Amino acid sequence: MGSEVVIFYQHYEDEEDSTLKYPTILSDNKMAASKGAGMLRNCFAKLCKSRHLELFQGSYTGKLSRDLSSIAPEAEPAPPLSIFRTTESDPAKHNQMHLGMYYTVPPEEFAVVFPQIRPNLYAQQVETFNEACIMIREPGLEIIGYLSSANYSLPATRYLIYGKKGSGKSITLNHVVHYCATQGWLTVHVPDAHLWVKNCRDMLPSTYRQGRYDQPTQAVNWLRKFRISNEKFLKEMKTQKAYTWTKSEFTEEGTFLLDVLEKVRPRSLLQGIARPRVASDIVGMLFKELKQHSLAKNVRMLVAVDGANSLWGRSVLKKEDKSLIMTEELTLIWNLRKLIRSDWSNGAIVLESSQTGSVFRRALEYLPTPLLGQEGFDAVDPFVPINVRNYSEKEFESCYMYYLERKWLQHEHVKTEAGKQELKFLCNKNPATMEKLSAFL
Incomplete structure (x- = not known):
């Protein structure tokens, strides 16, 4: 013994x-x-x-x-652990153990992957807190799991993110975009497609197809952001055919795509007028070339569209006779519709349907069929539905503790247990509502 x-x-x-x-x-x-x-x-x-x-x-x-x-000698007290944070910033390593935790996107990555921050509430939060944090939630992990095990020799699979207003659908899409960017994918990210069907004042009749309308400002802004995120790919990929823009301007076969995008950069007044006039057509050419390069396995591509339900139905833009323009009459929308078809491989398509910014849709509708309409539903079918719900108890606690850490919650009452329960009741654990209420506390 x-x-x-x-x-x-x-x-x-x-x-x-x-x-x-x-x-x-x-x-x-x-x-x-x-x-x-x-x-x-x-x-x-x-x-x-x-x-x-x-x-x-x-x-x-x-x-x-x-x-x-x-x-024993007195030891220095250990710093308190942030149980609502994780130091793992690589989305590929996120798993069920990280559910409900925030991770910080490194600033150098965030500037490249998200040159345009959406939604607006999140953009304000990033500026206020001076850091870009994303909560790891079940819908994001589900899509990342599908992407990590998919067969990319088959046609691109469509995933449709839906959920109630303010439930965090756009942040889930951002999580997926960050994952694909860190895995070396080319990302075609449209942060808010609703902006392409409203608030546009500089429409011009298309020079390529009669009956369509170009949107030079929207096209130029999007191409600049796309170039920031994918410049390393554009330096290596070449056009596979020749394109004619005007009677005096054309692009030869074998031209680097980065050189083609130079056409949309405004020249100085000494050199003449700016060239955004052909920007809408260049977007269409770019989408066509990217699909061909993806089919040839030169690059793996993610198409991520926030507010995809705006691609079908009516817009609030008007013609010269004051009649409303249909979405298929807009060059940008028409080209984006063709991009999300499953007629190419070696990539994935992630769509998000949203009530925020949607026109001619009731605010309480959030299911795919009412938001997309019959035409839009038929266009994206088949797809994998991804439902984003309000915060769980753990996610609400993480968000509450994160706001306390960033000193976003200042009122003395809200720091008590009774105040926390009152905040939970008022926001009903809806992420957007909680963020709005917290701004006054």
């Missing part, structure tokens, strides 16, 4: 001294006891400094300070 070591505590109470003495070690093997005494004292010191100290406070409150200082 091995040596049995027994520990007991000698406790003395008198008027002059009332302390907890060191552990007394009893053993039937004195040699083993002498060797284990130092180790046991160290374990005892660590135990007293841990959270288990609370178990002894009922009998020995205020009795241990002098003895602990003599048992």
Whole structure:
């Protein structure tokens, strides 16, 4: 039999001294006891400094300070752990253990992957907190799991993100875009397709197809953002056919795509007029070339469209006779519709249907069929539905603690348990509503 070591505590109470003495070690093997005494004292010191100290406070409150200082040197307190954060910033390594936690996108990656930040509430949060954090949620992990195990020799699979207003659909899409960017994919990201069907004042009749309308400003802005995110790919890919833009301008076969995008950069006044006039046609050419390069396995491509339901139905833009323009009459929308067809491989298509910014749709509608309409539903079918719900209990706690850490919640009442429960009741654990309410607290 091995040596049995027994520990007991000698406790003395008198008027002059009332302390907890060191552990007394009893053993039937004195040699083993002498060797284990130092180790046991160290374990005892660590135990007293841990959270288990609370178990002894009922009998020995205020009795241990002098003895602990003599048992082991005082160590610096460890910094508090942020249980709502993870240091893992690589989306490919996120798993179920990270659910409900925030991860920080490195600033150098964020500037390249997200040159245009959407939604607006998230953009304001990034600017205010001076960091870009994304919560790891089940819908994002589900899509990433599908992408990591998909067969890319088959036609591109469509995934449709849907959910109630403000539930975090756009942030889920951002999580997927970040994953694909870190995996070396070319990302065709349209942060808000709703902007292409409203608030456009500089429409021009198309020079390529009669009956269509170009949107030079929207096309130029999107191409500039696309170039920032994918410049390393554009330097290597070439056009596979020749294109004619005007009677005096054309692009030869074998031209680098980056050189083609140079046409949409405004020239100085000394050189003449700016060239955004052909930007809408260049977007169509770019989509066509990217599909061909993806089919040839030169690059793996992600097409991510936020507000995809705006691609079908009516717009709020008007013709010269004041009649509304249909979405298929807009050059940008027409080309984007062709891009999300599953007639190419070596990539994926992730769409998000949203009520925010949608026109001619009731605010309470969030299911795919009402938002897309019959025409849009038939166009994206088949697809993998991804439902984004409001926060779970754990996700709400993480968001609440994150706002406290960033000092976004300042009111004294909201820092109490009753205040937290009141905030939960008012926002119903809806991410967007919680963010709006927190701005006043």
